[in-house]
Amino acid sequence: xxxxxxxxxxxxxxxxxxxxxxxxxxxxxxxxxxxxxxxxxxxxxxxxxxxxxxxxxxxxxxxxxxxxxxxxxxxxxxxxxxxxxxxxxxxxxxxxxxxxxxxxxxxxxxxxxxxxxxxxxxxxxxxxxxxxxxxxxxxxxxxxxxxxxxxxxxxxxxxxxxxxxxxxxxxxxxxxxxxxxxxxxxxxxxxxxxxxxxxxxxxxxxxxxxxxxxxxxxxxxx
Amino acid sequence: xxxxxxxxxxxxxxxxxxxxxxxxxxxxxxxxxxxxxxxxxxxxxxxxxxxxxxxxxxxxxxxxxxxxxxxxxxxxxxxxxxxxxxxxxxxxxxxxxxxxxxxxxxxxxxxxxxxxxxxxxxxxxxxxxxxxxxxxxxxxxxxxxxxxxxxxxxxxxxxxxxxxxxxxxxxxxxxxxxxxxxxxxxxxxxxxxxxxxxxxxxxxxxxxxxxxxxxxxxx
Numbered sequence: 010x011x012x013x014x015x016x017x018x019x020x021x022x023x024x025x026x027x028x029x030x031x032x033x034x035x036x037x038x039x040x041x042x043x044x045x046x047x048x049x050x051x052x053x054x055x056x057x058x059x060x061x062x063x064x065x066x067x068x069x070x071x072x073x074x075x076x077x078x079x080x081x082x083x084x085x086x087x088x089x090x091x092x093x094x095x096x097x098x099x100x101x102x103x104x105x106x107x108x109x110x111x112x113x114x115x116x117x118x119x120x121x122x123x124x125x126x127x128x129x130x131x132x133x134x135x136x137x138x139x140x141x142x143x144x145x146x147x148x149x150x151x152x153x154x155x156x157x158x159x160x161x162x163x164x165x166x167x168x169x170x171x172x173x174x175x176x177x178x179x180x181x182x183x184x185x186x187x188x189x190x191x192x193x194x195x196x197x198x199x200x201x202x203x204x205x206x207x208x209x210x211x212x213x214x215x216x217x218x219x220x221x222x223x224x225x226x227x228x229x230x231x
Numbered sequence: 232x233x234x235x236x237x238x239x240x241x242x243x244x245x246x247x248x249x250x251x252x253x254x255x256x257x258x259x260x261x262x263x264x265x266x267x268x269x270x271x272x273x274x275x276x277x278x279x280x281x282x283x284x285x286x287x288x289x290x291x292x293x294x295x296x297x298x299x300x301x302x303x304x305x306x307x308x309x310x311x312x313x314x315x316x317x318x319x320x321x322x323x324x325x326x327x328x329x330x331x332x333x334x335x336x337x338x339x340x341x342x343x344x345x346x347x348x349x350x351x352x353x354x355x356x357x358x359x360x361x362x363x364x365x366x367x368x369x370x371x372x373x374x375x376x377x378x379x380x381x382x383x384x385x386x387x388x389x390x391x392x393x394x395x396x397x398x399x400x401x402x403x404x405x406x407x408x409x410x411x412x413x414x415x416x417x418x419x420x421x422x423x424x425x426x427x428x429x430x431x432x433x434x435x436x437x438x439x440x441x442x443x444x445x446x447x448x449x450x
Contacts, residue, residue, distance in 0.1 A: 015265060045233035050273075057281055057402060072384055079405040087270040095261055099344040102253065177284065178398065185350055 012042050027106050029214040040203045049196050053083040059188030073174035073185045088202045089155040096144035103140045149211045152204055168193040244319040247345045251428040262417045271410050281402030295359035295388035295399045311369040318358035325354045363425045366418050382407045
């Protein structure tokens, strides 16, 4: 069990999304989850083993690593992906709830076509519109929060080659060297760029939904 | 055989749950199981190799690690996930038993075998109580074993063969603490969901029972 299950659930949401929503899902799967699993995890795999400090003092490396990397990039990205995907689950639950209600009405005697129910494309109207729009809003909020957390925790998006550490038990100031800083910076900027693209897509989808609802309302009144 | 089994189990349980039960399944799936597999496991992967003591005495690191981590956080987390998901099997078994009975007697004994009423309601309530119980037991166990949910960056060890007291440094204590807090928060959320589901079901069926008796009295 891994990201595959999340992928399967989100794939289900794909049916009820707008076109921009489908593009967003594709970007999420290919450029974020897949890159995380296939590439980024290898780059950060040996991060503490290869974090080397210019001292023989036992324990110094551990405390310096902990001081400069309170939570690793790779874990932050995993959490970001989980939080950003979760609002889409709300939409999936809402659609499932609607289907459940229709099935209940069918069982209580109303005539509903079962086949049509299974393959029905749920239109984003009414309460579902609100669920969908709030899910997009929350996605944007989570993206922004995580981008800010990254910036705040690591003083920008660059991975330094050398950090100077004076935490006890390190004697005086000690030079510590981060492993693969350039590769890590490259991936950090890549993930940042893709986050930005996802935010743009979310914003576009939000605007599209709002405009669509206004146009529908104005058509109704004319 | 891996976590895929738990995933299938939870998906199966989803069919026979109430609305709150489905939220519980989603929380366990996404915020506990997925976070465990995608993030937490790797933090504790090399915990023994990266545990360093300020001493060259052979065996000292081993005994100190064993003294301070009798059972690793990550293993307790895994056990908690398994124990907390298992009571839902009772419901699945009961529904399967009902369906089996219908098949054997070749007649419709229940309006809907998956509907939560009668015996299945009792089973469902018992599974909720067990789930909540296990959550609380594991939280207390975490608290008692590690003196709270903090992970210190330094522990002082004086177990033989370490001469006198030795400083030992734990790897990634801050990251471990963040994820432990996450674990505690999601556990508490699940306890709240279970308790609200329990009270909702008890309330709903008491009202149903009371109304039935009231109607019978007036007939």
